[in-house]
Amino acid sequence: MKKLFAVALGILTAIGGFVDIGDLVTNAVVGSRFGLSLVWVVVVGVVGICLFANMAGRVAAVSGRATFEIIRERLGPRAALANLGASFFINLLTLTAQVGGVALALQLASGVGPLMWMPVAAFAVWLVIWRVKFSVMENMAGFAGLALIVFAVALFLLGPDWGDLANQVVAPAVPENEQVSVYWFYAVALFGAAMTPYEVFFFSSGAVEEHWSVKDLGLTRVNVLIGFPLGGLLSLSIAACATVVLLPRGVEVGSLSEVVLPVAEAGGRLALAFAIVGIVAATFGAALETTLSSGYTLAQFFGWAWGKFRAPVEAARFHVVMIVSLLVGLAVLATGVDPIMVTELSVVFSAVALPLTYIPILIVANDPEYMGQHVNGRVVNALGVAYLPVILLASVAAIPLLIMTGAGG
Template identity: 25%
Template sequence: MSKKPKDSKIIIFFKKLGPGLITGASDDDPSGIATYSQAGAQFGLSTLWTALLTFPLMAAIQGMCARIGLVTAQGLTVTLKQHYSKPILYGMLLFSFPAITLNIGADIQGMGAVAHMIYPQVPVAVFCVIITALLLFIIIRFSYQKIAMILKWLCLSLLLYIIVPFMVGQDWLMVAKKTFIPTIKFDKEFLSIIVAILGTTISPYLFFWQTTMEAEDQVHRGVVLVDKKILSDMKTDVNLGMLLSNLVMFFMILTTGTVLFNGGIHQIDTVDQAAKALEPLAGKLTYIIFATGVLGTGLLAIPVLAGSQSYMLAETFGWDAGLDKKFAQAKPFYGSIIVSLLVGLSLDFFEVSPIKALLYTAIVYGLTAPVMIAVIMHIGNNKKIMKEHTNSRLSNILGAITLVIMTAAAVGLIYFMV
């Protein structure tokens, strides 16, 4: 009897990756790409250093969420429901749903606009409908394992953005300088874009998704006891996911900061504008790669957005939930996914500006993130919930820094709005 061939080390490593990789990659959705493109177009390379700042902060908070999911074997919403007052839970739901729906709508519009650019014969609205229908089919038709595998492969689309800067000339000494020596400008425009970057990278919906997916992944792998190896694999997965997310952010700012800023284009409102502006300045291949990446990241991010919202609802009201369940087994869960995508799609037909949708999303995320970070840190240090797996000193230090920075960003956001 022939032996089954052993998987290579690369395949074994890839199999270990899951919720952390998908969460990090989904953070670079079309709306995030629009934010990074505007940062590069408006300020050149002056915001490159933010990628170094956000990486450890994202890794620390998402690591806490992942550990909560592993130890409790349940989503963040269930933990809030069991151990904290109802106003905290319902407050998070109240603020999260409009922001997530607006984010979904902005992403669908961005993908539709980019698809229309590639194939102009089909109207943007038709592409938006096709994209929404495709996403609903994938989410409802396939099991969690297949969706997770699809999402992992879609993460490769992010590598397209890492290639682009090497296709145009770069002053790498200047790139290094702007990366490691922060540029700070105390004016409304610069501080606004810093707040926008923070709101885009450290988003509350990712906290809920990470926790729930770790819990589900634990069930699918048949994990009964959380040991050091499982926690180590989780850290590798989360850290790699957050590193990929920040690398894409870095190279996105680098591309637009080099090409668009130097080309005299300083205002980017939508992701398709960024793609169009790149074509005459950097060539058709760069433009196609950029546009293709938008479609890939949208297909990756929207299921995460819609899924996180539906899990929050299901865990709050006790519905049967899970991407591994058939539609008939979890009708309210899948129904909420359908509604969120259709409402997001409707924004295009009601002519809601994508840039306004993103602005409102950033406001709500910016206001709720500090509260959620404080709650997550409290859960992470609660021995009653976490037992012997409470936060390390480093996690608490990075979490505290994140809380201070996100609170300052929220105060700055209110100041700019007023």
């Protein structure tokens, strides 16, 4: 049981990163419009986040310091400041969306409007961060989020034409009624969602929270190789369910009710209940991750005391940043902005910021001053370098595609 709980950090990071409110809707939108023709993007994203998260976790385990601390020290405050600004802005957008996502999930369960749930969600996030230990928090949110496996179960219950689904995966094509630019917009969005920068910052900071050391390098790999592929599998299950049920009917996904429609059709109320539990847990876990990441990034850059392993009074500025971030997100949501739209924008801007995050991680993971004998090996470096053109291309293409397609409309 102890070994099972040891992978909770990877599960929480993966579910919070892959299956937040934006991904729930985006994967359903992609499935309902493009079928499984964009599966290859999710696969590329999963391999990429596994590669760089493993680097970030190894850096934290070997040096005892979180990635953002070393990035500032290694690159200097000016270069790291650009990273900080982009990361914090995107993280704040994502935090806003996740709090709204929790409210939308609770609306789905209760029928009460999301505006009533938003302050409740923000208060619950603050309370957990303030009072609950990191290990309890990750176990609670991570394993509750596994209820989203009901999408995979629903796919089998729906009895699809597996040959047709496989053909869509191995021979991807743009549907005749869709524009090529829209197809590539969603490709960039899915890639940005898979490799959202806050995931690696949270993962490396979580490794420090749990006091990982060199002897835990195997645990780092286990977390990465179980957690992130699991998150990718859940994302693909959501897209596949939409492909089977929504695509033939021409249903346009615009809310969580359409996202869970295939589950309800396949398994009735019981399956729907599991889906709602999983969505609440996933969005709540993502809200915890992004709230903590807001404190991690600023505190690590400025050298403040940080971490849930410290009493709040010992890391006051760290906690103040998180409280202010939650309040800002709540204020934005109070304007009536659509949380799903906010998340979709954050995913696009995440793609823009990818080079600022992953190039420094690759540099630090190769620095013997911090890593000693645990620098990247040749295979890892080759893969890391191979991903750089992909990351740069996604970064350059994101904004033009956003403008050209009207955010995929």
